[in-house]
Amino acid sequence: MKAYRGSILHLLDDPTKTSHAEAVAFHEDGLLLVEDGRVAACGAYADLAGRLGDTPVEDLTGHLITPGFIDTHIHFPQVDVIAAHGAQLLDWLEQHTFPCEAAFADPAHAAQTATFFIDELLRNGTTTALVFGSVHKVSVEALFAEALSRDMRLIAGKTLMDRNAPEGLTDTVESSRVDMEALIADWHGKGRLGYAVTPRFAISCSDEQLAMAGEVLAAHPGVWMQTHLSENAHEIEETARLFPAATDYLDVYDRFGLLRERSVFAHCVHLKGEAFQRMAAKGGAAAFCPSSNLFLGSGLFPLKDACAHGVKVGMGTDVGAGTTFSILHTLGEAYKVGQLRGDALDPFQAFYLGTLGGARTLDLDDKIGNLAPGKEADFLALDLAATPLIARRLNAAKTLEDKLFALTVLGDDRVVARTYLAGVQRYRRE
Structure with a gap:
């Protein structure tokens, strides 16, 4: 098993069809557990830390873990x-x-x-x-x-x-x-x-x-x-x-x-x-x-x-x-x-x-699209300080919504720090 600690954001449903509370899963201090290329668990670090045993944790503080x-x-x-x-x-x-x-x-x-x-x-x-x-x-x-x-x-x-x-x-x-x-x-x-x-x-x-x-x-x-x-x-x-x-x-x-x-x-x-x-x-x-x-x-x-x-x-x-x-x-x-x-x-x-x-x-939501347990572990680590402007703007953001909006407007390839396919790191920004 592999473990990754950082802020985590993924969607459980279309937020225009249900409430944000039901559609949006966000953990400021989150833990993602990956086993055999699939998501084993995803949630708050405090709730999942007991499952770690002797599994080392990769610290992604300052990054936002999201689905690919x-x-x-x-x-x-x-x-x-x-x-x-x-x-x-x-x-x-x-x-x-x-x-x-x-x-x-x-x-x-x-x-x-x-x-x-x-x-x-x-x-x-x-x-x-x-x-x-x-x-x-x-x-x-x-x-x-x-x-x-x-x-x-x-x-x-x-x-x-x-x-x-x-x-x-x-x-x-x-x-x-x-x-x-x-x-x-x-x-x-x-x-x-x-x-x-x-x-x-x-x-x-x-x-x-x-x-x-x-x-x-x-x-x-x-x-x-x-x-x-x-x-x-x-x-x-x-x-x-x-x-x-x-x-x-x-x-x-x-x-x-x-x-x-x-x-x-x-x-x-x-x-x-x-x-x-x-x-x-x-x-x-x-x-x-x-x-x-x-x-x-x-x-x-x-x-x-x-x-x-x-x-x-x-x-x-x-x-x-x-x-x-x-x-x-x-x-x-x-x-x-x-x-x-x-x-x-x-x-x-x-x-x-x-x-x-x-x-x-693509009719693949049973396999990919979020970090629900059992899904294929295709995920990213997004650098929230990838550029001085992004770091300054996100630091000033008062809400998750404001932070996410700024990230989509200002973000590009520089924000992507790591890309994982089926739990294996396939790209890492130098």
Whole structure:
């Protein structure tokens, strides 16, 4: 058994659905006990100290122990176009994304980038991610191999594109089926890995490709589905032109069997209440990506409306259109989006979205998302004095709510002192 002493914060439920007293678990002087990669106990030091026996205690005074962050939408092959200037979604894809993704046909490039990518996730405190690969099978194999070597919980899939993409970045219905079946057989359920059927978006997939994706999903009920939905006005118009029989953008996916439990739709910026209601009824979830939505000028995600209709929502950094790997920083951006919509984001709800809310979005809340006994011990030690400004601001905070809000606005990778996966330290800030 391993023991860690410090302040501890985690969420037991959505604080907008119940009282803060029931949803928020905070221990100023807390103790976390980890055994065989899982949480054995978590609570006040005074209550749990008697269980220590001769177990040494790692002193994390001055740090806040939290669950690891969960990123519900990020692109592995777009690392090298983060902060690329110019254009909105469709033009940005043509100018920056597609040329960058073409390089992932090379296994050596994919492997080198996978190492960097996983390093960045851990450095920013992300312990679980739902990830887009490129169209190339080798890109996903490289990513899975790197995540497996760290015992990281990661879900990924090869991007499906059989039209409206440059030469060298398209597949076919049959080639993508063969690739997906092989990836699922080789990697899904290995270690803590999972596979996601990954149509890029409706524009890049023919009817036949989407139908095949639905067939693979039905044949493997434990896998996930990830795609993009209602991100950009021009994208929505083009989707309507390509799929005239569909009642709306969400119906494009639904008619092919892609709207169900474990289906995660990134963005949903321009979705309306009735569509959110249909999404929730079938168990679909939304990935809120404020950084990329602002960067590409796509719009402002209606978080309050989505939640009011029962849609599960998690946070997505959406690197490379997103401008940071940090979920903490992304939560600060989410607050700004809420301000522009007239709905200020509650600090505890923000923290929920980045942890337990993300776990529920991925249908993994029985395994991760908080520090309840029996959960996988993916956790962080956050340095509350990581910078002089953060130290000064948090020292002046009068309440936990004020401290947490300041941390989400000012925090980034510098705050993450240590990252643990299944109880093993996988990152430590120098």
